[in-house]
Each structure stands twice: as C-alpha cells, then as structure tokens.
Amino acid sequence: MDWNTLAELLVPDKDVKDLEYYEKAYPERVLEKGAEVTRLAPSPTGFMHIGNLYVALANERIAHQSGGVFYLRIEDTDEKRKVEGAVEVIHKSLRYFGVKFDEGADLGGEYGPYYQRQRAEVYHAYAKELIRKGLAYPCFCSEEDLESTRNYQTENKLLPGYYGEFAKCRNLTEEEIIANVKAGKPYVIRLRSQGDVEAKHVFHDEVKGDITVTENNQDVVILKSDGIPTYHFAHAIDDHFMRTTLVIRGEEWLSSLPIHIELFKVLGFRLPKYGHNCSIQKQDGETRRKLSKRKDPEASLNFYREQGYHPEAVRTYMLTLLNSNFEEWLLKCPDKPLDEFKYSIAKMGKSGALFDIVKLNDISKTYMATLDEKQTFTFLKSWADEFGTDEQKLYFADETYYCKALALCMGVGGKKRRKDFIYAKQAVESTAYFFDCTFAPTYEYRFDNGTVKNVLQGFADIYDENDDNSAWFDKVKAVAGNNGFATDMKAYKQNPENYPGSVADVAEMLRIATTGLANTPDLWTIMQILGKEKTLARLRQAIAVL
Numbered sequence: 092m093d094w095n096t097l098a099e100l101l102v103p104d105k106d107v108k109d110l111e112y113y114e115k116a117y118p119e120r121v122l123e124k125g126a127e128v129t130r131l132a133p134s135p136t137g138f139m140h141i142g143n144l145y146v147a148l149a150n151e152r153i154a155h156q157s158g159g160v161f162y163l164r165i166e167d168t169d170e171k172r173k174v175e176g177a178v179e180v181i182h183k184s185l186r187y188f189g190v191k192f193d194e195g196a197d198l199g200g201e202y203g204p205y206y207q208r209q210r211a212e213v214y215h216a217y218a219k220e221l222i223r224k225g226l227a228y229p230c231f232c233s234e235e236d237l238e239s240t241r242n243y244q245t246e247n248k249l250l251p252g253y254y255g256e257f258a259k260c261r262n263l264t265e266e267e268i269i270a271n272v273k274a275g276k277p278y279v280i281r282l283r284s285q286g287d288v289e290a291k292h293v294f295h296d297e298v299k300g301d302i303t304v305t306e307n308n309q310d311v312v313i314l315k316s317d318g319i320p321t322y323h324f325a326h327a328i329d330d331h332f333m334r335t336t337l338v339i340r341g342e343e344w345l346s347s348l349p350i351h352i353e354l355f356k357v358l359g360f361r362l363p364k365y366g367h368n369c370s371i372q373k374q375d376g377e378t379r380r381k382l383s384k385r386k387d388p389e390a391s392l393n394f395y396r397e398q399g400y401h402p403e404a405v406r407t408y409m410l411t412l413l414n415s416n417f418e419e420w421l422l423k424c425p426d427k428p429l430d431e432f433k434y435s436i437a438k439m440g441k442s443g444a445l446f447d448i449v450k451l452n453d454i455s456k457t458y459m460a461t462l463d464e465k466q467t468f469t470f471l472k473s474w475a476d477e478f479g480t481d482e483q484k485l486y487f488a489d490e491t492y493y494c495k496a497l498a499l500c501m502g503v504g505g506k507k508r509r510k511d512f513i514y515a516k517q518a519v520e521s522t523a524y525f526f527d528c529t530f531a532p533t534y535e536y537r538f539d540n541g542t543v544k545n546v547l548q549g550f551a552d553i554y555d556e557n558d559d560n561s562a563w564f565d566k567v568k569a570v571a572g573n574n575g576f577a578t579d580m581k582a583y584k585q586n587p588e589n590y591p592g593s594v595a596d597v598a599e600m601l602r603i604a605t606t607g608l609a610n611t612p613d614l615w616t617i618m619q620i621l622g623k624e625k626t627l628a629r630l631r632q633a634i635a636v637l
C-alpha cells in the first residue's frame with residue numbers, strides 16, 4: 092500500500108511543512124538546569140472550577156520557583172464547549188488569585204499560537220507523518236457501527252473500545268480507502284496502536300509516586316472528521332512543541348496516560364514528567380464526593396470573587412490543601428509573603444484533598460483582621476466596584492466617612508478588631524445603615540407606638556452631638572426615667588414587673604430608629620458618625636411613621 096499517497100489524500104493540508112521546520116521553529120527553551128516549563132490547558136467553557144485554581148497554583152509555583160516558564164494554552168478543540176470571552180475570564184479570575192502566566196493565549200510568546208484551533212497545520216503535519224509510517228489510518232465507521240460494537244462488548248463483558256478485532260477499519264486495503272474517500276464517506280484518523288493491554292509498566296508519577304500503567308491498545312482517534320485533533324493528539328504535539336517539561340494535571344487524566352505515553356512514543360517525542368493531582372472533594376453526609384459544578388456554588392471560582400473573599404486568604408487555603416508542610420511554615424513565618432514558601436511537589440497529597448469551607452472561612456476571617464484601614468478600604472472598594480450594588484458603590488465616595496464606619500463595624504484600626512468578617516460582601520453590607528440610600532428600616536419595636544414616639548421625641552429634644560459617651564448615656568437614662576422605664580438595671584432585674592422595661596429597651600428604640608436594626612455596635616459612636624443632622628432626621632422620620 093502506498094501510504095505516502097494516502098497521507099496526501101487523507102489529510103489534504105497544503106500548508107504543512109517538513110517536520111524539521113517545526114522542530115526549528117519551536118526550539119528547546121534556553122533555561123537554567125532544573126527549570127520547569129509548566130502550563131495550564133483549560134477548555135474555554137467560561138466556567139472556572141476551584142480545581143482549575145488548584146492545578147494552576149501548583150504549576151505556577153513550580154515553574155516560577157525553579158526559574159522556569161508557566162504558560163496558558165487554550166484547548167478549544169471541542170467547539171461545542173466554547174464560550175465567548177472565556178479566555179478573558181480565565182485570565183481575570185486567575186490573576187485575581189495571584190496566578191500570572193508568562194506567556195500564552197492573549198499574551199503572546201515564542202511558542203504560539205496558544206489556541207489549539209490555530210495550530211491545525213502542525214497537527215496535520217504529524218497526522219500525515221503517522222499515516223506515512225503506517226502508524227495511523229482512516230476509519231469510516233459510522234456512529235451506528237460504533238454503537239453496535241459497544242453493545243456487543245457490553246453484552247459479552249469485553250473491554251470497550253476500538254481495538255484488535257473490533258478495529259474494523261484497521262486493515263482496509265488501499266482501494267477500499269480510496270473508494271470510500273471518493274464516495275465522500277466521512278472519516279476520522281486513528282492511531283494504529285502497537286500496545287499490548289496485558290503489558291504493565293511501572294511509571295513514576297511526580298505526585299503519586301510509582302504507579303502501574305497498562306499499555307494502551309486502543310486505536311484512539313487523533314483527527315476528527317473535520318480535521319480537528321482530539322485532545323490526546325493535540326496534547327502530545329503541543330506539549331512537545333511548547334517544550335513543556337512537567338505536566339501537573341487533575342487525576343481524572345490518569346486513565347488517559349497510557350494513550351499519551353504511546354502517542355509521545357510514536358511521534359518520536361520525549362515524554363514530559365507527569366504529576367496527577369488529586370481532585371478536590373467535599374464531605375457530603377457520610378460520603379466524600381468531588382466538588383460539583385452543578386451542586387456546589389463553592390465549586391466555582393466566581394463564587395469567591397462575587398462574595399469578595401480576599402485573594403490572599405484563598406491562596407493561603409489552597410496552599411494548605413496543596414502542600415502538607417505549608418501550615419507549619421505559615422505558623423513559623425506568618426508575616427512572610429506566601430511566595431517565599433518553598434513549594435514542593437513531593438508534599439502534594441496522593442489521595443483526595445478535602446475541601447473545608449469552614450477552614451477557608453476561618454483563614455479569611457483571620458486575614459481580613461490583619462488589613463489596616465487603607466487596605467480594608469481599598470479591598471472593599473474594589474469588590475464593590477465590580478460586584479456591589481449601585482448604592483454600595485456610592486459608599487466609597489467619602490473615604491473619611493467610610494473609614495469611620497469601618498472602624499466601628501469591623502474594628503479596623505482599633506484594639507477591638509472583629510474577627511467575624513469572612514468576605515467583602517458581608518463587611519460592606521454591615522455598613523449599609525450609614526447611608527441613606529440603603530437605610531431601609533422596618534421599625535420593629537417591641538413597645539406600643541405611643542411609648543416609642545414619646546421616647547424618640549424626648550431624646551430628639553435633648554440630643555447634643557457634643558456630648559461624650561457618658562453624658563449621652565445620662566440623657567438616654569433621663570428619657571427612660573421620664574417614660575417610666577427603669578434607669579437602674581439592678582433595680583429593674585429585681586422587680587421587672589414594676590416597669591414597662593429598662594433603659595436598655597429605650598436604647599433599643601433609639602437604635603432601631605437610627606439604624607433600622609436591633610443589634611449594632613455602639614450607638615453613641617453611630618450617632619457621632621452620622622452627625623447631628625442625619626441622626627435627628629432619622630429620629631424624626633421614625634416618629635413620623637408611627
């Protein structure tokens with residue numbers, strides 16, 4: 092059979108060049124010894140899973156710590172999964188968490204293009220080469236043919252797939268192939284596997300250690316009927332020509348490893364090192380399962396940005412999941428930049444990492460409490476600018492005013508720093524009552540309208556913004572007394588039946604009128620921040636609706 096002629100017929104791409112051309116165009120990278128070239132190779136689906144960050148961070152750390160290169164390749168061979176703007180989402184969400192690429196899609200670089208759809212030529216060149224060598228062949232099987240093979244294999248409990256006796260097109264003659272092509276029958280190009288499924292080898296996985304890998308015997312598709320490569324084929328070619336030295340990827344790819352080993356071999360390429368990262372799991376009742384895009388909002392990277400988790404907190408938590416000695420390091424060096432931690436592939440977990448949002452929240456709370464006034468303001472503002480409501484965006488117009496609110500609500504800059512703020516959204520929402528645009532009281536008082544009105548009016552009549560905390564409280568007491576409420580808590584507790592309530596209830600009425608809430612930080616300070624005019628306006632507003 093003349094495979095040379097068949098190669099031209101089967102992969103009619105005029106642009107392909109000699110193989111040496113590609114070797115020269117994408118030469119070995121000149122890097123220090125030990126430097127690793129790693130990559131993230133997502134499909135542009137528009138959805139970024141927390142697992143993407145997990146893998147990205149591992150690859151980024153290893154590349155940058157070793158003086159290597161970390162790049163972004165877009166695996167867009169599956170047109171159906173492609174979403175407009177997805178690459179921007181990838182950059183944006185990873186950048187937020189401090190993961191930056193050195194080269195790749197939308198950044199450029201010497202080893203591009205970094206979109207697989209733009210690399211057809213090199214895939215075609217190598218598909219042709221494999222056909223010429225008799226290592227690949229066209230397959231004209233229809234979906235129905237493949238389905239009936241599958242059914243037969245299932246019924247007879249046979250290994251599924253296209254191999255051996257089931258590889259119907261493996262031995263078509265030249266005439267049959269030419270006749271099929273001339274008849275316009277669609278075809279794919281398959282690898283003519285040389286593997287033996289009985290043969291097992293020890294393979295060193297950088298994360299999992301020595302594992303046993305069975306040889307591939309599947310005649311996998313390498314080019315689809317439209318000439319687009321499959322992920323497997325593109326992976327081998329791209330990682331060779333982008334000169335990747337180490338592939339850290341999710342363990343869901345472990346089952347494809349035999350295919351990749353064979354592809355690198357038949358293509359004549361050196362196999363990169365592989366490390367298969369355990370997937371992120373979640374405790375769901377009694378069982379552990381993978382974090383699911385459909386069921387778990389926290390599976391999406393967007394979730395953390397929308398809530399306003401501080402990137403540093405998320406990064407810290409990811410590192411605790413990724414490297415077993417990270418927490419110990421953090422305890423010893425709490426003030427050092429995270430990048431100083433010596434990331435080690437050997438300390439990556441070999442089995443499932445359990446994602447614990449409670450722990451992430453604890454880390455976030457502690458981290459938020461370390462931010463000073465300026466940092467808090469800047470962080471909350473940047474969150475609000477992107478994810479806040481129109482009203483929330485306005486909060487940040489007057490920095491001095493907002494910082495006063497933050498000092499009170501979060502204890503920023505003070506001795507009593509509160510450690511219960513997990514993310515920006517929660518912090519910003521806690522300041523809502525300082526702004527008329529979001530001050531929306533429902534006035535749920537526990538006393539009759541007449542009493543509340545008298546209390547509010549009584550206080551409004553004597554309020555003086557120049558009073559210090561204790562003079563202010565004396566006035567609250569005075570109003571309480573004037574309305575028959577106990578001013579002395581001890582006396583009240585002894586004989587509560589003698590009073591409609593105590594000074595605490597009076598303070599609550601003032602609090603609800605001023606803030607709309609029954610529980611807030613110190614009310615005197617709130618009134619100080621709001622200022623006389625606003626305080627009195629709110630008291631009057633409350634009186635008016637009663």
Ligand code: GLU
Nearest residue numbers: 132133134166326340344
């Ligand atoms: N495109 C694959 C994915 O979406 C990449 C797998 C790999 O890193 O080799 O996960």
